[in-house]
Amino acid sequence: MTTRMGKVTCDITISADGYSAGHNQTEERPFGDDGGDGWGDNLHAWFVETPEENRAEIDQMTAAKAFIMGRNMFGPVRGEWDRQWNGWWGDNPPYHAPVFVLTHYPRDPQPMEGGTTYHFVTDGIESALAQARDAAGDGDVAIQGGATTINQYLAAGLIDELRLHIVPLTLGAGTRLFDGVPPLKLEQVKSRPASLVTHVTYRVLS
DSSP, X not given: OOOXXXXXXXXXXXXXXXXXXXXXXXXXXXXXXXXXXXXXXXXXXXXXXXXXXXXXXXXXXXXXXXXXXXXXXXXXXXXXXXXXXOOTTOSSOSOOSEEEEEOSSOOOOEEOGGGOEEEEEOSOHHHHHHHHHHHHTTSOEEEEEOHHHHHHHHHTTOOSEEEEEEESOOOSSSEETTTTOOOOOEEEEEEEEOSSOEEEEEEEOO
16 A cells, blocks of 8 residues: 655745845844844745735645754754754744754754744754654644755755745845755746735646
């Protein structure tokens, strides 16, 4: 009997020139020089200001049964874990599922409210994906980002579906989706324009 395996997906908001964050990211300004206050107020206005217009895409972003994110997306702490940082997402993160955080520094799992538990993975992207697949069962695994982490999974050929949320502004520099990724063949599955964003879903063919 063949066990169904869910898809590996990712959702990411990018500028029209492909950047998910500007330069000079800090704890106080996690999106860096993004043309706003550094908290993604421009890049993520569609998410904050018009949530009902984009409800289907927002709900889809947290529908997976397990998640993977890079340490930069988890939080600004660098090097050894010298303080109890539990992520950008508050006491009750939106995931409600296991989240596997890529890091070079070991740390015990961190359970949060609402069913989210952060697991810290030190042995690479394939190990994180294997653990996430085990946790997800036959459900989907979502690569949450940031762009550097998504690029690693794209370069390794490990993403099935790429969901881009493209906002009508340019940043000119920063952390860019597809940097270091070999040429890909993509099949457009769907697209939908909204007032502050265009949602485009691609199936990754190769």
